[in-house]
Amino acid sequence: MITLLIVDDEPIERTALQRMVQEGMDDIVIVGQAANGREAIEAAARLKPDLITMDIKMPGIGGLQAIETITATDKQVKFIVVTAYDTFEFAQQALRLGVRDYLLKPSKTAVVLETIGRVADEIRASHRDAESRRKEQERLRRMLPVVEADIVSQLLFDFAPSVHLNEMIDLLEAPEMKDGFVMNVLLQDHGGSQEGAPGDFEALQLALAGQLEASSVHGWVGKASGKQIPLIIFKDIRQSYRQAAVGIGRTLVQALRRMTGAEPFIGIGGLYADRKDMRKSYHEALLASVDLSLPARFRLYEDLPHHELPASGPRVLELEKCVLEDVRRGHWESAVSGALRVIDVYETAGQPIGIAQQRIFEVLIVLTRMLEEMGYELDKPYYPHQTSGYMQLKTETSVLLGRLAEATALKAGDMESDLVTTMKTFIREHARENLSLERVAAEIDRNPFYVSKLFKSHFGMNYIDYLTECRMETAKQLMQDAEKSLKEITYEIGYHDPNYFSRVFKKIVGYSPTEYRKMLLRPLDKKLT
Structure with a gap:
């Protein structure tokens, strides 16, 4: 619904316009009226209307001045000015203020409804765009921890990082990677055993990211596995490495105790400038956490005692x-x-x-x-x-x-085999839906980039190609029902454009949907000659 505020110093004009809108436009709601510019400014701030019809000639604050004041605080509201003056000077002022349209007094009902309807369509389109942007931003917000964890996994574990690694890092809008070190967080119960470590690790990843942000520390949080979570931390240039590592170590130990009730231990690797050396820092972080009994609950690799090592x-x-x-x-x-x-x-x-x-x-x-x-x-x-x-x-x-x-x-073989089977079953069962790679990845608790690589290695094709084949097979089955139109089939298999479905079907099957259905339902008699 679109909300409308009517501004006019003539009560008869306000009433007449309200009646026209109420009787002629079901999806527009009149939220209020104002008799002058000052009332209009106050009402706009209070009611937040989508659209305002603004009389130009009013005592006190005029319509154009009121528009200028309202748009200073609300850039989204749209205006239709109502005036008896059809002059070039007025048009210039109105355009400068971003007025969408205008009505001349008096106007016929059809003209009024057409003008308001035209601007209302613009508002609806704007709302759809805003909602689309909001959903995209929300999707990106949900994806960022996944992308971040995948970057950490690639830097620390993958022998050959993805060719998209730089693009993924750019997606995080992170500053240039420089002077980083790895912290490996292990969770234990108070008895010192890792097996009893409690907590929802997905929530813990988000909590750790929040703790780093609250502490003004720039870092990436990896995926939790084996009761441990790796972090890549970037040192503030205003601090020494040791000062930063000790400070963050203490902060995270206290925060983890508070968040989980578990007893953490953090191994801290050395400082490196090149991202390729983050693996070295990670290995050092692991070696720094050999002795989990230290009271401080964290240790730097450079502090490992060397008294038991030989001379070399x-x-x-x-x-x-x-x-x-x-x-x-x-x-x-x-x-x-x-x-x-x-x-x-x-x-x-x-x-x-x-x-x-x-x-x-x-x-x-x-x-x-x-x-x-x-x-x-x-x-x-x-x-x-x-x-x-x-x-x-x-x-x-x-x-x-x-x-x-x-x-x-x-x-490794069992895990991949189970994952592939689960993915195939899930895609076949949900192929008719708006099925994204992210949704499939969530089903098997892996990141989308891993799923994409797994598909390529096992099926020799991209995820979207496999999904398309599943949809085409479903379409073939649905075509056996003569009562179903091709348009209905298009929507049932997850597409929204029948023309696009037809092009894809012909590319995969070799025949258009119409040709295939004719062969299926009315096969030609074959005669031997």
């Missing part, structure tokens, strides 16, 4: 990060070789076997956490007993990594 400690740390990177890429043979080289460093340095076993066990725990964050649910790797020598430690480490590799490969 820095080399050990780099080897450990290489093991994590190899596992992330799926290069398990290289990961095993790297783990054995770590053990070699301890053996060469003459370190006790217990220290070497504890160190490599910590690496395996961190590695498992990384795999959990990538979506794999795996049993924790445990050595069956204290090893008696370095040869035995190497053998058992190779066995544990081999089991992880096998479990990961099996679960």
